[in-house]
Amino acid sequence: MTEIDYEDPQFYTNRELSWLDFNDRVLEEARNKHNPLLERLKFLGITQSNMDEFVMVRVASLAKLVEVKWDGHDASGLSAAQQLKAVNDKAHEQLVKQYTTLNRILLPAIKQVGINLLRVEELNDEQLQFIKSYFHDELYPVLTPMADDTSRPFPFIGNDTINLSLRLSKKGHDKSLYATLQVPSIFPRVVRLPKAENDFILLEDIIKKFVDQLFVNYDIHDVSTFRVIRDMDLDVAEEDTSDLLKEVQQQLKLREHGKVIRLEVESDISKKLRKRLVRELGTDEDSVYEVNGPVDLNFLGKLYSTVADKDELKYPPFQAYQDTDLNDEHNIFESIQERDRLMQHPYDKFDSVVEFIRQASIDKGVLAIKMTLYRVSGNSPIIKYLGRAAQNGKQVTVLVEVKARFDEENNVHWARQLERMGCHVIYGLVGLKTHSKLSLVVRREESGIRRYVHLGTGNYNDSTAHFYTDIGLLTANNNIGVDVTNIFNMLSGYSRPPYFHKLHISPNGIREFIIDKLDQAIRYAQFGRPVHVQMKMNSLSDQEMIAKMYEASHAGVKIDLLIRGICCLKPGIKGISESISVHSIVGRFLEHSRIYIFDFEGEKQVYLSSADLMTRNLNRRVEQLFPVEQPDLAQRVLSIYRTLWQDNVRTRVLDVDGTYNRVDRRGRASLDAQDYFAVQATQWAEKQQLDLHKQNPNQFQPMMSPENQHDPFGEER
CATH class of the missing domain: 3.30.1840.10 (Polyphosphate kinase middle domain)
Incomplete structure (x- = not known):
């Protein structure tokens, strides 16, 4: 042959x-x-x-x-x-x-x-x-x-x-x-x-x-x-x-x-x-x-x-949902101890992420906060709370990526501001951009030192969180906590950990991990065992990754790709990429989350990442890819992906000739995935308010002033 x-x-x-x-x-x-x-x-x-x-x-x-x-x-x-x-x-x-x-x-x-x-x-x-x-x-x-x-x-x-x-x-x-x-x-x-x-x-x-x-x-x-x-x-x-x-x-x-x-x-x-x-x-x-x-x-x-x-x-407004366990009336660390928490922004409020840092800044048990910042808003509450934490005697270390394109000036400003507020500020590694989205809170508790971590697919930007779709995970998983600690030691010092327990880190680590998974998928397909790969990202341009997907498709692996922007892969080429399908969703919100799912004979492994499959992300940036292991949260990510894949209103399908065409909806009910998530969030929020009212029917709830109302694009109304 x-x-x-x-x-x-x-x-x-x-x-x-x-x-x-x-x-x-x-x-x-x-x-x-x-x-x-x-x-x-x-x-x-x-x-x-x-x-x-x-x-x-x-x-x-x-x-x-x-x-x-x-x-x-x-x-x-x-x-x-x-x-x-x-x-x-x-x-x-x-x-x-x-x-x-x-x-x-x-x-x-x-x-x-x-x-x-x-x-x-x-x-x-x-x-x-x-x-x-x-x-x-x-x-x-x-x-x-x-x-x-x-x-x-x-x-x-x-x-x-x-x-x-x-x-x-x-x-x-x-x-x-x-x-x-x-x-x-x-x-x-x-x-x-x-x-x-x-x-x-x-x-x-x-x-x-x-x-x-x-x-x-x-x-x-x-x-x-x-x-x-x-x-x-x-x-x-x-x-x-x-x-x-x-x-x-x-x-x-x-x-x-x-x-x-x-x-x-x-x-x-x-x-x-x-x-x-x-x-x-x-x-x-x-x-x-x-x-x-x-x-x-x-x-x-x-x-x-x-x-x-x-x-x-304009688009009708929707009401974003916030789990009451993650609001300012509850101890967020006790809530994370109970179980991991997953948020899909903008349908879930970004307020929970801000609240994580706010409570860390004033909690007497918190010893240290470490965080990476790639892009933040012009009036970032997270910056304010990091400064407050330093003034409250916490050890605060912030990696501000001053090379973030077109945000350089803004980030230089915040780096200086954080230093003035008493934070330790670092600027990443020589030759690499730090694009990972990580927060680590170290807390002293009765049982000893515990690490709390937020990992996300998007930036710590409270403004863009209103119209970028991203997924974040709050966890107290010890192995993840150790991995994140090692990442910060690597970024701020000379540490080179020999391995990571749960996380995969670029440069090199994410590439090696996904290629290993695709090789495993190839072996499954060669033995006639069912295997399915599903990925969602902003862009796919890395030649080595695309070549490996072609090899997997040639072996019979079914691959579904949700790619909003750049796609250098050509699906549907006979003998090369016949089992690869590419969908692109462009709609009300900017699809920004990165999801990687590997289904080996029904055993579904779910991962989220800050990285697209572009050469710059895999070779020249610090990025993280992390598992979603809690069964209910893994199921939620699978459901999110499935809903996006079944969208037939905003989706275009990439054909073998390089054109993007709308889905044929004849005989099918319309499904706008973004609208579905927005309606679902509103229903959850309204049910939550109703339940709270039943528990305390005499509670007075003041109306918000117009100055505090934000539209879904993050602009003041």
């Missing part, structure tokens, strides 16, 4: 093109009539923010590889230049689809319900007077026109800023002059107009209307909006620095001046302005994107939150 080469490039999809396919699935949600109208606007805005980050990092990396003439190829066999060309071609197609969605579908639809994004020529007299006053009273003192001539060179254009490019001439002269004007970000880009509650105009349109007042005695011939996206990847040479914090801060300053990777201009820009911008910014022609509408669709998220009295055009 001819030996199969499971790493043959024809069996792989390019990572960057697969990511663009994911963003296209998000874009489909903006076009989906079954979604509430304002949520569709928000989905379209998300496609822009997704694209911006993709360009800043991934496209920028490809551009650098092309620049240095890298002669390698990716798993799908494409060179860097071929990838960059294919990405730009596909991104141009997606841009057209984005603006067609805005102009032909969403703007007319919101107009029908009384929400208007107006152009200057559509304003009535009162609105014109309003924007005139707004310009003179608010904007004029702040605006700074920048001339561009022989004595004043073309100004620096900041990443992701909205700017106006102008061609003008002195009155009575023909010579063209040029200037730029940054639209100030300190003002809201979406401006509410008077009288009509939901009439809006964009800030740059107001400035354009009156921009001539900044250039007295000059005639303005052309004005066009533009924006640049720069290379924003952080390049920290850790082996060459003794102070990682200072190096990160230095690189943050340098990053602001990265190479221009994408230039967005209005489609009606004059040839002279376009040519000048391309030359001055050093942009490749393939990297110029002409947009048929407002530059930068991120404003749609602001419009979503600015619209008044249109809640019926």
Whole structure:
């Protein structure tokens, strides 16, 4: 028999093109009539923010590889230049689809319900007077026109800023002059107009209307909006620095001046302005994107939150559930002693995780708290309680990953703050990002020292926990406690534990574990024994992992994959991946949890992890994979996976030709898994409240103030 080469490039999809396919699935949600109208606007805005980050990092990396003439190829066999060309071609197609969605579908639809994004020529007299006053009273003192001539060179254009490019001439002269004007970000880009509650105009349109007042005695011939996206990847040479914090801060300053990777201009820009911008910014022609509408669709998220009295055009609110044993009226450590606790966010409140740290900060028996922080919110209660714990005499050690992409500045701030509050702060290992989600509380009890642990699939971020789906485990399992202690010793010192009892740790450990499990599955299949592998993750791109899955499928192993984003694996290839199925769910919440299930003849082994199966997660990050061993909790994770797999509303199925297609629902009841979990959480919460009322019918429950109510996206209402 001819030996199969499971790493043959024809069996792989390019990572960057697969990511663009994911963003296209998000874009489909903006076009989906079954979604509430304002949520569709928000989905379209998300496609822009997704694209911006993709360009800043991934496209920028490809551009650098092309620049240095890298002669390698990716798993799908494409060179860097071929990838960059294919990405730009596909991104141009997606841009057209984005603006067609805005102009032909969403703007007319919101107009029908009384929400208007107006152009200057559509304003009535009162609105014109309003924007005139707004310009003179608010904007004029702040605006700074920048001339561009022989004595004043073309100004620096900041990443992701909205700017106006102008061609003008002195009155009575023909010579063209040029200037730029940054639209100030300190003002809201979406401006509410008077009288009509939901009439809006964009800030740059107001400035354009009156921009001539900044250039007295000059005639303005052309004005066009533009924006640049720069290379924003952080390049920290850790082996060459003794102070990682200072190096990160230095690189943050340098990053602001990265190479221009994408230039967005209005489609009606004059040839002279376009040519000048391309030359001055050093942009490749393939990297110029002409947009048929407002530059930068991120404003749609602001419009979503600015619209008044249109809640019926948003997702209905749901009530997240919190086990009473994990709230502030109970001793959370006694509750964890009784049994392990599992939470599925956002359907289970993240408050329980915050409460775990809060009680640890004031509990007299607690001796130490150790925690990893990758991304936290701008006003994190966890940071506050860690500081309180240190001030209460606890030994507090926090690993703050200051290299967390686009959160570097925020994390540097929190690292300094934690140090000022008396915490020991460490910054991870040289050459590795610490992406694991771990908390350890060491407590002295009558029986001796006991360790309490929280392990999660997502960040300790109370804001994103409202709209990222993640799973967390609270446990007092001694073996897990010992493993987590060893991990922190490894992160903060020179410890290298010879083995772990329950956990599997990257780099290397998670890769070895999953390959061992797939090898075991292959042996089962070869002997005709039933075996089933189920995995859920954000992205699958590691070539060695995919090759092993192909080998397993060839042997007859059934593999089901729930992958929200990038998938470089091709399912359904005859003789290679016929027994592999790939589903992707894009919906109201961002699917972020990682689940790994191995079913050997009905014996189901359930694991959760912080890691996707990407090379960076397996080789260059500290990650954890941990078992869910308590039978009822393992069953709950299995049920969560099963519900997600049976979803036929939000799911797309990846076909052998690389396309994602909706599930055929004919003859089947609709199941939106995310909606199912939200309804279930609300029912549990309402039943809990009813039970509490029956126990104490005279208890007075004050109504929450509007300031304390949060919507499911974590934004104040």
